[in-house]
Amino acid sequence: xxxxxxxxxxxxxxxxxxxxxxxxxxxxxxxxxxxxxxxxxxxxxxxxxxxxxxxxxxxxxxxxxxxxxxxxxxxxxxxxxxxxxxxxxxxxxxxxxxxxxxxxxxxxxxxxxxxxxxxxxxxxxxxxxxxxxxxxxxxxxxxxxxxxxxxxxxxxxxxxxxxxxxxxxxxxxxxxxxxxxxxxxxxxxxxxxxxxxxxxxxxxxxxxxxxxxxxxxxxxxxxxxxxxxxxxxxxxxxxxxxxxxxxxxxxxxxxxxxxxxxxxxxxxxxxxxxxxxxxxxxxxxxxxxxxxxx
Amino acid sequence: xxxxxxxxxxxxxxxxxxxxxxxxxxxxxxxxxxxxxxxxxxxxxxxxxxxxxxxxxxxxxxxxxxxxxxxxxxxxxxxxxxxxxxxxxxxxxxxxxxxxxxxxxxxxxxxxxxxxxxxxxxxxxxxxxxxxxxxxxxxxxxxxxxxxxxxxxxxxxxxxxxxxxxxxxxxxxxxxxxxxxxxxxxxxxxxxxxxxxxxxxxxxxxxxxxxxxxxxxxxxxxxxxxxxxxxxxxxxxxxxxxxxxxxxxxxxxxxxxxxxxxxxxxxxxxxxxxxxxxxxxxxxxxxxxxxxxxxxxxxxxxxxxxxxxxxxxxxxxxxxxxxxxxxxxxxxxxxxxxxxxxxxxxxxxxxxxxxx
Numbered sequence: 177x178x179x180x181x182x183x184x185x186x187x188x189x190x191x192x193x194x195x196x197x198x199x200x201x202x203x204x205x206x207x208x209x210x211x212x213x214x215x216x217x218x219x220x221x222x223x224x225x226x227x228x229x230x231x232x233x234x235x236x237x238x239x240x241x242x243x244x245x246x247x248x249x250x251x252x253x254x255x256x257x258x259x260x261x262x263x264x265x266x267x268x269x270x271x272x273x274x275x276x277x278x279x280x281x282x283x284x285x286x287x288x289x290x291x292x293x294x295x296x297x298x299x300x301x302x303x304x305x306x307x308x309x310x311x312x313x314x315x316x317x318x319x320x321x322x323x324x325x326x327x328x329x330x331x332x333x334x335x336x337x338x339x340x341x342x343x344x345x346x347x348x349x350x351x352x353x354x355x356x357x358x359x360x361x362x363x364x365x366x367x368x369x370x371x372x373x374x375x376x377x378x379x380x381x382x383x384x385x386x387x388x389x390x391x392x393x394x395x396x397x398x399x400x401x402x403x404x405x406x407x408x409x410x411x412x413x414x415x416x417x418x419x420x421x422x423x424x425x426x427x428x429x430x431x432x433x434x435x436x437x438x439x440x441x442x443x444x445x446x447x448x449x450x451x452x453x454x455x456x457x458x459x460x461x462x463x464x465x466x467x468x469x470x
Numbered sequence: 471x472x473x474x475x476x477x478x479x480x481x482x483x484x485x486x487x488x489x490x491x492x493x494x495x496x497x498x499x500x501x502x503x504x505x506x507x508x509x510x511x512x513x514x515x516x517x518x519x520x521x522x523x524x525x526x527x528x529x530x531x532x533x534x535x536x537x538x539x540x541x542x543x544x545x546x547x548x549x550x551x552x553x554x555x556x557x558x559x560x561x562x563x564x565x566x567x568x569x570x571x572x573x574x575x576x577x578x579x580x581x582x583x584x585x586x587x588x589x590x591x592x593x594x595x596x597x598x599x600x601x602x603x604x605x606x607x608x609x610x611x612x613x614x615x616x617x618x619x620x621x622x623x624x625x626x627x628x629x630x631x632x633x634x635x636x637x638x639x640x641x642x643x644x645x646x647x648x649x650x651x652x653x654x655x656x657x658x659x660x661x662x663x664x665x666x667x668x669x670x671x672x673x674x675x676x677x678x679x680x681x682x683x684x685x686x687x688x689x690x691x692x693x694x695x696x697x698x699x700x701x702x703x704x705x706x707x708x709x710x711x712x713x714x715x716x717x718x719x720x721x722x723x724x725x726x727x728x729x730x731x732x733x734x735x736x737x738x739x740x741x742x743x744x745x746x747x748x749x750x751x752x753x754x755x756x757x758x759x760x761x762x763x764x765x766x767x768x769x770x771x772x773x774x775x776x777x778x779x780x781x782x783x784x785x786x787x788x789x790x791x792x793x794x795x796x797x798x799x800x801x802x803x804x805x806x807x808x809x810x811x812x813x814x815x816x817x818x819x820x821x822x823x824x825x826x
Contacts, residue, residue, distance in 0.1 A: 245826060246820065246824055246826045249824070249826060307693075307696070308700075311700065311702050312702055313700050314700075332686060411689060414683070414685075414686070414687070414825070415643075415685075415822065415823050415825035416683070416825035417825075418823060418824040418825065422824070423820065426820050428548055429546060430547070430645055431816055432547060432548060432551055434548075
């Protein structure tokens with residue numbers, strides 16, 4: 177918090193830098209903007225145009241999408257699974273990120289490595305490892321059988337998919353939360369304690385609200401990435417956990433219905449925007465109100 | 471006048487016939503020394519051991535013709551469509567799955583001029599209007615020895631009979647629907663696959679749905695192999711190459727050869743390639759007996775030249791599908807039917823695979 181206010185006042189900014197600021201700042205973003213336009217905006221525009229023109233102009237592709245029960249079910253399922261993955265990731269990530277802020281330097285290094293190492297492995301490899309763990313004849317069920325317990329059905333069920341996706345996406349939840357948490361001034365907690373708050377109350381009323389920006393950032397990233405997941409649900413899921421991206425892939429790669437594939441993408445994109453538009457004011461409101469209280 | 475007409479006709483006949491005589495009839499596997507010097511061909515296939523084997527099979531062609539052979543892949547019909555739409559086709563010869571050359575014949579793939587190829591040694595009924603086979607393989611039913619012991623399933627009808635043969639099933643859910651499997655499912659439901667109509671596709675799919683929620687739809691060949699090697703499923707629908715590897719790796723499963731489904735990869739020339747004749751030369755060389763022997767020895771897929779005598783080990787030989795016995799047991803799907811109903815079948819198949 178203090179760091180940001182220093183920057184915005186510009187008190188310590190050297191004079192020569194502020195002279196260059198207006199134009200320089202814009203041009204610094206140029207490479208990224210160029211990449212975004214070429215690699216995102218242009219292809220996206222083509223997808224949108226195609227969804228209204230291929231094979232014939234009109235909204236046939238959208239009518240087809242919403243008339244098909246398969247599409248509707250899978251679209252709904254995609255959002256439900258994404259919500260679950262976000263929730264489970266949050267439950268795992270929050271205490272982990274908190275632990276990272278309170279341990280010593282060396283332990284923190286180990287914890288950070290544990291988060292980052294999975295980033296260096298391909299998603300396919302990690303997913304296949306989950307197959308070996310979760311399958312009926314896999315490690316977990318062999319262990320349960322060894323203990324004389326009845327095996328549980330994990331692979332090819334939605335919980336199996338959620339477990340696998342959570343593991344892949346966990347770093348995207350941990351890192352934003354951690355980066356916010358490490359900026360929280362823990363003296364605020366001490367202050368609360370000195371004013372008579374019990375530890376859990378100080379934590380819930382002071383610490384948690386201050387960490388919410390990280391939670392929101394992590395939740396949005398994980399939720400949106402989940403919506404586009406393809407390999408993990410395909411390998412860990414059964415027919416009842418196929419997500420929309422698999423259906424898009426079918427239309428685009430095997431049936432060559434690029435218009436329909438485009439329409440599916442546009443529907444997913446618009447649905448995501450709508451959801452974010454609903455969520456954004458809620459987040460902002462909470463955030464500012466807690467700030468006022470703090 | 472009559473004489474003139476006769477003379478004219480005779481001259482024309484000679485004029486037309488001459489180039490035909492001058493042009494040698496192509497022989498599979500042969501190419502003229504140095505005939506493609508300075509030219510470049512891009513060959514596209516599915517990568518891995520398979521494409522390596524194909525390149526090895528084409529090595530002699532490359533050396534003799536002097537062509538520069540580039541490799542690309544994996545084959546994606548969507549990418550090819552993009553090239554054809556843009557009028558810039560860089561893929562000269564493309565290895566595809568079973569049906570695309572029939573579905574997109576004339577639009578994405580050239581109709582083949584069979585006077586430029588020697589197709590005499592290809593097994594019967596495998597040359598399409600737009601394709602020649604790239605290799606053969608099969609889809610077999612593999613059952614777990616431990617589960618069925620003395621009373622194993624004998625055909626696909628048993629595969630669909632969950633009362634007499636309880637146990638989990640694993641099915642190829644890697645891509646397009648397997649027409650042959652739906653035909654067998656329809657047969658198990660009491661229908662006659664030979665008289666199948668578009669409405670019957672749903673009946674076949676329903677029979678698959680009736681196998682229950684425990685049915686596994688594997689997404690990759692590697693996954694099917696893993697299912698067998700770990701003993702995860704009691705009956706697995708498998709590609710012969712994967713079945714063979716699983717058995718070599720110790721999977722205690724036995725193949726059922728009755729009505730094994732005949733499958734092939736296809737070799738095609740896309741519409742709009744820059745040098746069609748060079749592409750034909752590659753295809754013709756690929757079809758040769760020696761090339762096909764090399765292909766089988768490197769990949770263990772079945773050769774598509776009847777004269778090929780590859781040297782392979784016993785397990786590999788047991789899974790080759792070109793012996794007279796295997797040819798007699800094989801089941802060939804109704805290609806025209808599935809080409810005609812491709813979109814409908816794909817739609818129903820996708821519904822099945824997404825749990826609907």
